[in-house]
Amino acid sequence: xxxxxxxxxxxxxxxxxxxxxxxxxxxxxxxxxxxxxxxxxxxxxxxxxxxxxxxxxxxxxxxxxxxxxxxxxxxxxxxxxxxxxxxxxxxxxxxxxxxxxxxxxxxxxxxxxxxxxxxxxxxxxxxxxxxxxxxxxxxxxxxxxxxxxxxxxxxxxxxxxxxxxxxxxxxxxxxxxxxxxxxxxxxxxxxxxxxxxxxxxxxxxxxxxxxxxxxxxxxxxxxxxxxxxxxxxxxxxxxxxxxxxxxxxxxxxxxxxxxxxxxxxxxxxxxxxxxxxxxxxxxxxxxxxxxxxxxxxxxxxxxxxxxxxxxxxxxxxxxxxxxxxxxxxxxxxxxxxxxxxxxxxxxxxxxxxxxxxxxxxxxxxx
Amino acid sequence: xxxxxxxxxxxxxxxxxxxxxxxxxxxxxxxxxxxxxxxxxxxxxxxxxxxxxxxxxxxxxxxxxxxxxxxxxxxxxxxxxxxxxxxxxxxx
Numbered sequence: 001x002x003x004x005x006x007x008x009x010x011x012x013x014x015x016x017x018x019x020x021x022x023x024x025x026x027x028x029x030x031x032x033x034x035x036x037x038x039x040x041x042x043x044x045x046x047x048x049x050x051x052x053x054x055x056x057x058x059x060x061x062x063x064x065x066x067x068x069x070x071x072x073x074x075x076x077x078x079x080x081x082x083x084x085x086x087x088x089x090x091x092x093x094x095x096x097x098x099x100x101x102x103x104x105x106x107x108x109x110x111x112x113x114x115x116x117x118x119x120x121x122x123x124x125x126x127x128x129x130x131x132x133x134x135x136x137x138x139x140x141x142x143x144x145x146x147x148x149x150x151x152x153x154x155x156x157x158x159x160x161x162x163x164x165x166x167x168x169x170x171x172x173x174x175x176x177x178x179x180x181x182x183x184x185x186x187x188x189x190x191x192x193x194x195x196x197x198x199x200x201x202x203x204x205x206x207x208x209x210x211x212x213x214x215x216x217x218x219x220x221x222x223x224x225x226x227x228x229x230x231x232x233x234x235x236x237x238x239x240x241x242x243x244x245x246x247x248x249x250x251x252x253x254x255x256x257x258x259x260x261x262x263x264x265x266x267x268x269x270x271x272x273x274x275x276x277x278x279x280x281x282x283x284x285x286x287x288x289x290x291x292x293x294x295x296x297x298x299x300x301x302x303x304x305x306x307x308x309x310x311x312x313x314x315x316x317x318x319x320x321x322x323x324x325x326x327x328x329x330x331x332x333x334x335x336x337x338x339x340x341x342x343x344x345x346x347x348x349x350x351x352x353x354x355x356x357x358x359x360x361x362x363x364x365x366x
Numbered sequence: 367x368x369x370x371x372x373x374x375x376x377x378x379x380x381x382x383x384x385x386x387x388x389x390x391x392x393x394x395x396x397x398x399x400x401x402x403x404x405x406x407x408x409x410x411x412x413x414x415x416x417x418x419x420x421x422x423x424x425x426x427x428x429x430x431x432x433x434x435x436x437x438x439x440x441x442x443x444x445x446x447x448x449x450x451x452x453x454x455x456x457x458x
Contacts, residue, residue, distance in 0.1 A: 133416065133434055167392035167418035168432065185391050208394040272437075327436025331395065333415040334433035334440075334451075335375050341437055 048149055052083045054112035056105055067102050070221035073125075076101035080122035082149035083108075086115035090156040093197070095186070096142065097163065098123040098131050107163075110190035114197070117154065121145050129330075132169030139171045146179050161186045161193075164206060208330040215261045218328050222257040241363070244294060248287050248314055255283045256321030264329075272322045272332070273344035280318030284311050305362035312355030316348040323348075374413040375431035380404065382427035389419035389428060 056064075067073045080099050085108060093116040097107045104120060111118075121141050123131035131137035142160075152158075162170060164185045172183035187196050187205035196205065230253045238246040260267075260279055267275040291307035298306070323340065326332040376397070385403040390396075398419065399408040405427075417432025434440075434451055443451035 132418075164392060165394060165418075167422055168416040169421075171421050172388065173422070173424045188394060203396065206391065206394070207396060324436075324438045324441075327434065327438050329435075331412070331414050332435030333374060333413060334435050335373065335415060335431060337435045337437050337440060339373070341440060345441075 049082050049084045049117075049154070050079070052085055052108055052118065054085060054108045054110075054114075056109055060101075060105060063101060064105065068217065068220055070224040075125070077125040078104045078120055080120045080145065082151065082154070083118040083120060084116075085111055085118060086113075088115045088117050088154075090154065092116045092155065092157075093161055094119055094151065094155055094159070095161050095193075096121065096166070098126060098128045098137055100125050100127045100131075103127050107190045107193075110193050114194070117151075119145060119149065119151065119160070128163050129165040129168070132166045135169055137166050138169040139174050142170060142175055143178050146175075146181060151181070158182060159184055163190070164188045165208070210264075210330055212262065215264065218261055219258060222261075222328075226253055226257055241359075244287065244291050247290075248310060251283050251287065252280070252314055252317045252321070255279055256318045256325075260318070260322050260325065261328075271336075271340050271344075272326050273319050273340055273348070276319030276322030277315045277344075279322070280315030281311070283318060284314035287314060302362060302365065305358060305365070309355040309359035312351045312358070316351040316355070319344065320348050320352075372411055374410055375415060376407075376410055376413045376419075377429045378405070378407045379427045380406075382425045384425055386424065388422045388424075392418040392422050394418075 063072075063076055067076050078099050078101055093114070095107060095111065095116060096119045097103050099120050099122055104118070107118065121131075121137055122145070123136045123141075126134065126136060128137055146152075146160075158181045160175075160181050161184050165188055167185055170183060172185070175181060175183050186193055187201065188208055189205070192201075192205045195201070230249065233249045234246040237249055256276070256279075260276065263279070264275065267278055269275050269278060287310040288307045291310055292303050295303050295306055323344065326337050326340070378398075383405050385400070385405065387400050387405070389398040389405050390400050394416070395409070395412040395414060397407065397409050397413050399406045413430070414435055415430050415432050417430055420426075420428040420430050420432065436451070439451040
């Protein structure tokens with residue numbers, strides 16, 4: 001947690017304390033960006049519920065696109081607390097979600113024509129599953145938030161519906177023991193909630209998917225992160241070593257970040273590193289040929305010395321990128337990734353180093 | 367090296383199971399099945415060690431070394447010397 005988030009917690013607790021004599025409270029929210037201070041003037045009487053709707057505005061749609069591209073993602077937050085959708089009463093459902101804008105919007109969009117409450121936990125602007133893994137979408141925060149919004153004053157039905165993926169941070173029995181609220185886990189995807197409410201839950205609703213669409217959604221974020229470093233690297237390589245190394249850098253990024261996510265299920269090896277080595281070798285082959293042919297006047301062993309580095313560097317770099325892709329997938333395990341790092345990272349490291357050494361050596365000889 | 371999917375830290379003690387079905391409900395990969403009012407470890411190799419089943423098991427019949435399956439987080443954690451890898455504030 002950084003200092004600004006600490007400030008936020010301090011600021012919120014000192015200002016949203018309910019006071020029956022005063023109806024005006026200043027809510028000061030310091031966002032994670034220390035330079036930007038959002039001050040919201042809120043009017044609060046007895047009611048601490050914020051009304052919301054299930055429709056998504058054009059501005060919000062723009063925010064979704066930016067968030068999917070990894071831009072301004074950490075600022076895309078909603079205020080933790082209790083929200084009302086439609087006209088809920090004491091028998092209405094209570095749904096729980098994270099305070100990441102996309103999580104909140106996905107939930108309320110799925111709840112059109114359902115009168116209900118939405119309890120938003122403070123997950124520091126992180127989605128439900130990742131926040132559950134970190135513990136911020138957790139038992140303690142849920143119990144704290146139930147008390148903070150005085151949820152018992154609004155509902156007679158003491159049942160909370162949580163997203164299934166929140167379960168890795170929440171101990172349902174512990175929440176019930178300490179608050180009296182029973183935790184029910186809804187489906188993985190918010191869009192299945194209407195069916196879930198009619199007791200039509202299928203096994204498929206309880207499984208995470210990682211189909212072609214799910215995988216392609218992840219590409220823009222990766223590209224945003226890698227765009228500038230790639231351009232700089234290409235420019236450096238172009239001026240230091242020429243056009244072929246610059247092209248190689250571009251192909252490594254395209255293979256690792258664009259092609260690999262789409263091809264994961266079809267690359268026929270069991271783990272990410274070997275998939276990367278295989279894909280990298282396919283990319284390296286034409287570069288090897290190109291490098292070999294671009295020195296027509298050199299002796300064959302010099303040509304070989306200048307071309308072989310591509311076969312060492314390109315697969316090792318693509319494999320390194322794909323190994324790091326494990327974090328963006330919903331099925332890799334902690335122990336599995338650990339084994340993979342120990343088994344394959346040394347190979348990547350030495351292949352890369354050998355490639356750079358041979359390439360540099362022959363450039364000086366040549 | 368064998369496929370990582372063949373090994374998992376997930377452990378299940380069937381003698382403790384009360385058959386509440388919570389493990390099957392929370393698992394995003396269908397690792398547990400319910401047969402004859404008892405949980406069965408049906409697909410252990412699909413486990414991603416998220417820890418949801420163990421955390422929601424009232425009788426502690428399940429244990430797993432839960433954590434993130436992210437190479438970046440693990441490499442950063444080992445560089446920093448911290449034992450528990452987590453993503454940074456800018457990550458997911």
